[in-house]
Amino acid sequence: MADVKDIEIKDTAASAASALGAAEAQSDDLSDLEGEKLTLNMGPSHPSTHGVLRIVLELDGEVITKADPDVGYLHRGDEKIAENMTYTQFIPYTDRLDYLAPLANNVAYALSVEKLMGIDKALPPRCQYIRVICCELARISAHLLGLGAFAMDVGAMTVFLHTFTEREKIYNLIESLTGARFTTTYTRIGGLARDLPENWVRECEQFLDGVEVNFDETERLLTRNKIFVDRTKDVGVLPLDVAIDYGVSGPNLRASGSNHDLRKVHPYLVYDQLDFDVPVGTVGDCYDRYLVRIEEMRQSVRIIRQCFKNLPDGPVSIDDGKTVLPKKEKVLTGMEELIHQFILVTQGVDTPKGQVYFGAENPKGELGFYINSKGGGTPHRLKIRAPSFVNLSALPYLLKGSMMSDTVAILGSIDFVMGESDR
Amino acid sequence: MEALSEANSIQAILLFGLLKVVMVVAVLMPMISYSVMAERRISAAIQDRIGPNRVGPFGLLQPIADGLKFLLKEDFTPNHVRKAYFWLAPAIAMVPPFLTIAVIPFGSTLGGQNMVIANLNVGILFTFSVVSLGVYGIVLAGYASNSKYPFFGGIRASAQMISYEIAMGMSVVPLFMLVGDLNLGKVIEYQASGAWLIFKQPLAFIIFLVAAFAETNRLPFDMPESETELVSGYHTEYSSMKFALFFLGEYAAMISVSALMVTLFLGGWTLPFMGLDTPATTILGGLLHIGIFVGKLSIFMGLFIWVRWMLPRFRYDQLMDLGWRRFLPLALLNIVITACLLWITR
Numbered sequence: 154m155a156d157v158k159d160i161e162i163k164d165t166a167a168s169a170a171s172a173l174g175a176a177e178a179q180s181d182d183l184s185d186l187e188g189e190k191l192t193l194n195m196g197p198s199h200p201s202t203h204g205v206l207r208i209v210l211e212l213d214g215e216v217i218t219k220a221d222p223d224v225g226y227l228h229r230g231d232e233k234i235a236e237n238m239t240y241t242q243f244i245p246y247t248d249r250l251d252y253l254a255p256l257a258n259n260v261a262y263a264l265s266v267e268k269l270m271g272i273d274k275a276l277p278p279r280c281q282y283i284r285v286i287c288c289e290l291a292r293i294s295a296h297l298l299g300l301g302a303f304a305m306d307v308g309a310m311t312v313f314l315h316t317f318t319e320r321e322k323i324y325n326l327i328e329s330l331t332g333a334r335f336t337t338t339y340t341r342i343g344g345l346a347r348d349l350p351e352n353w354v355r356e357c358e359q360f361l362d363g364v365e366v367n368f369d370e371t372e373r374l375l376t377r378n379k380i381f382v383d384r385t386k387d388v389g390v391l392p393l394d395v396a397i398d399y400g401v402s403g404p405n406l407r408a409s410g411s412n413h414d415l416r417k418v419h420p421y422l423v424y425d426q427l428d429f430d431v432p433v434g435t436v437g438d439c440y441d442r443y444l445v446r447i448e449e450m451r452q453s454v455r456i457i458r459q460c461f462k463n464l465p466d467g468p469v470s471i472d473d474g475k476t477v478l479p480k481k482e483k484v485l486t487g488m489e490e491l492i493h494q495f496i497l498v499t500q501g502v503d504t505p506k507g508q509v510y511f512g513a514e515n516p517k518g519e520l521g522f523y524i525n526s527k528g529g530g531t532p533h534r535l536k537i538r539a540p541s542f543v544n545l546s547a548l549p550y551l552l553k554g555s556m557m558s559d560t561v562a563i564l565g566s567i568d569f570v571m572g573e574s575d576r
Numbered sequence: 577m578e579a580l581s582e583a584n585s586i587q588a589i590l591l592f593g594l595l596k597v598v599m600v601v602a603v604l605m606p607m608i609s610y611s612v613m614a615e616r617r618i619s620a621a622i623q624d625r626i627g628p629n630r631v632g633p634f635g636l637l638q639p640i641a642d643g644l645k646f647l648l649k650e651d652f653t654p655n656h657v658r659k660a661y662f663w664l665a666p667a668i669a670m671v672p673p674f675l676t677i678a679v680i681p682f683g684s685t686l687g688g689q690n691m692v693i694a695n696l697n698v699g700i701l702f703t704f705s706v707v708s709l710g711v712y713g714i715v716l717a718g719y720a721s722n723s724k725y726p727f728f729g730g731i732r733a734s735a736q737m738i739s740y741e742i743a744m745g746m747s748v749v750p751l752f753m754l755v756g757d758l759n760l761g762k763v764i765e766y767q768a769s770g771a772w773l774i775f776k777q778p779l780a781f782i783i784f785l786v787a788a789f790a791e792t793n794r795l796p797f798d799m800p801e802s803e804t805e806l807v808s809g810y811h812t813e814y815s816s817m818k819f820a821l822f823f824l825g826e827y828a829a830m831i832s833v834s835a836l837m838v839t840l841f842l843g844g845w846t847l848p849f850m851g852l853d854t855p856a857t858t859i860l861g862g863l864l865h866i867g868i869f870v871g872k873l874s875i876f877m878g879l880f881i882w883v884r885w886m887l888p889r890f891r892y893d894q895l896m897d898l899g900w901r902r903f904l905p906l907a908l909l910n911i912v913i914t915a916c917l918l919w920i921t922r
Contacts, residue, residue: 309888559891
């Protein structure tokens with residue numbers, strides 16, 4: 154019988170510090186003049202690390218002298234899994250990347266494979282419009298949660314619940330659209346799983362009217378709130394050049410002053426036919442990141458409204474039996490369709506040899522898929538460029554020199570998802 | 577004969593004193609648990625939720641269920657704590673708010689008895705010395721937990737409570753310059769004969785109110801707890817009834833500081849109409865005065881709860897900045913102005 158008391162709980166952080174080769178090395182007499190530094194283990198289970206991020210903080214009083222983010226607690230090996238299944242089979246796995254915006258992941262992945270097959274421009278217009286609507290709904294949903302969690306991290310609980318109520322309505326819409334609230338798996342290679350349900354457009358328009366009121370409420374609670382501004386302004390400043398060096402993308406990059414938005418720079422789907430603005434920050438602090446997200450949601454509403462106005466009729470998938478599953482009645486009656494069905498299900502879509510990279514402007518930043526294909530229905534290698542992972546790499550820079558309490562504001566404003574970062 | 581009646585009067589004082597203590601504790605404990613309940617219902621209303629409504633009619637038995645849950649939970653003491661202090665801290669956190677209540681006149685008279693447990697001539701000095709003991713529970717908890725997050729909570733608590741203690745103490749000095757007495761009963765008499773002190777000393781009231789938030793560790797000043805960064809601050813390592821004591825201590829502190837504010841600024845148990853500002857002669861009148869006091873107290877409790885769910889949290893350095901660089905000079909200035917006015921008008 155081993156003695157249970159042998160487990161020393163307090164040693165975890167200490168061993169982490171020594172493993173990282175922290176300041177212990179310079180334990181000469183001089184270092185004592187500066188005072189002892191405290192190594193604090195934040196996470197992987199901590200209320201404001203939004204999942205399983207672990208940060209080893211080195212503190213001098215309340216000031217952070219060093220921060221070392223440690224990712225990988227949610228690693229599932231998605232990229233390797235992709236090599237062992239057909240392109241279509243991997244779509245459900247993309248739900249679980251940025252699990253706050255699964256629809257946007259579905260779209261980004263489908264577009265990557267379609268780009269590999271050279272059919273991304275040939276998609277039916279209705280499909281493209283619906284995909285844009287999906288992406289923007291996902292963006293609103295992700296930003297609502299991001300902002301709510303950010304506000305909660307700096308202490309404003311109520312904002313979180315207000316934004317969460319609106320997300321609930323988005324989930325209801327997604328449920329009637331895809332049949333699932335969370336794991337949508339809505340796109341297919343070459344189209345969509347199904348068309349918009351009846352009345353969906355009207356329900357969504359109602360939601361959009363409501364959510365704009367919610368944005369105003371959120372802004373009333375936060376934007377001019379002296380305490381919130383004090384907590385976020387000039388905190389966690391990320392200058393543009395540093396942001397670019399770290400490869401930061403998405404709202405975090407735009408808050409630093411760049412207008413780099415893949416929807417504008419490399420337009421995909423029908424984004425080039427839609428009218429929307431890209432909000433850009435000036436300072437790159439937590440407050441700018443907050444403002445950029447609020448405005449992005451308003452622009453998303455604008456985009457969805459335009460999509461509804463221009464929404465064309467027609468099929469939602471390309472008319473090619475070699476890419477998209479044929480209708481069930483046809484399979485039961487037609488020989489050709491039966492063969493297509495058999496090949497698609499057993500071997501997957503037929504991709505050409507080659508490699509392709511496609512990046513989509515997701516709520517968190519540029520979600521990119523690099524596919525190396527040796528032909529056939531299975532990727533030889535699939536690399537996911539996860540925006541959260543790249544954005545988190547700027548943490549040591551952002552956290553250094555800030556106060557302990559700023560950590561939560563910075564983490565909240567970076568708005569990351571560990572499911573995507575660790576994939 | 578003389579000795580006997582003297583003994584009787586001592587007995588009477590003891591008896592009625594004890595009775596009042598029992599009564600106050602018996603009223604205070606449910607008030608604490610129901611203010612927790614009120615907090616949950618009000619926060620639910622603010623956040624578009626329903627709140628606890630399952631236990632008993634309208635969920636009114638929820639506090640009892642909560643209390644039972646805390647009592648029945650395993651009383652777990654982590655292995656790495658300093659045991660004696662670990663056990664001591666929750667008790668220490670609980671006591672000062674109750675002691676504060678002792679000197680506050682919560683009613684006029686009831687059956688010929690003054691409705692104050694201890695009618696001290698130095699009432700307010702006693703209050704402040706007791707309130708400042710409140711920090712020990714938290715600091716001790718942070719120290720005894722022997723763990724980093726509680727340690728941070730404890731350090732922050734000590735700095736915060738000591739700084740705001742000073743601003744708080746300074747803010748009430750003008751009041752007593754006006755009243756000319758430290759007895760809280762006299763403060764109420766003064767307000768009953770003139771205007772409430774909230775109108776005469778609005779600046780003092782604002783400083784006292786903010787300091788009260790800081791003293792009770794409520795949002796936006798809940799630095800020692802700050803759930804999202806320090807997990808739960810000083811009581812991270814506590815569970816079951818020991819945690820409940822901290823929890824109840826926080827609400828008891830809110831009640832006692834609200835009672836203090838009612839007494840100092842809102843005229844205590846008086847209302848300036850229908851003759852409610854003179855001590856009651858009937859039992860009904862006495863009860864009415866207690867009711868008025870509790871009503872005023874509830875306003876402050878509601879304010880505490882409402883503010884908590886509307887505002888984000890300050891950062892540690894901003895909090896200290898506010899305490900030392902804004903409120904303390906303002907409070908001192910207020911003293912000087914009041915002194916000058918008194919000197920001119922005299």
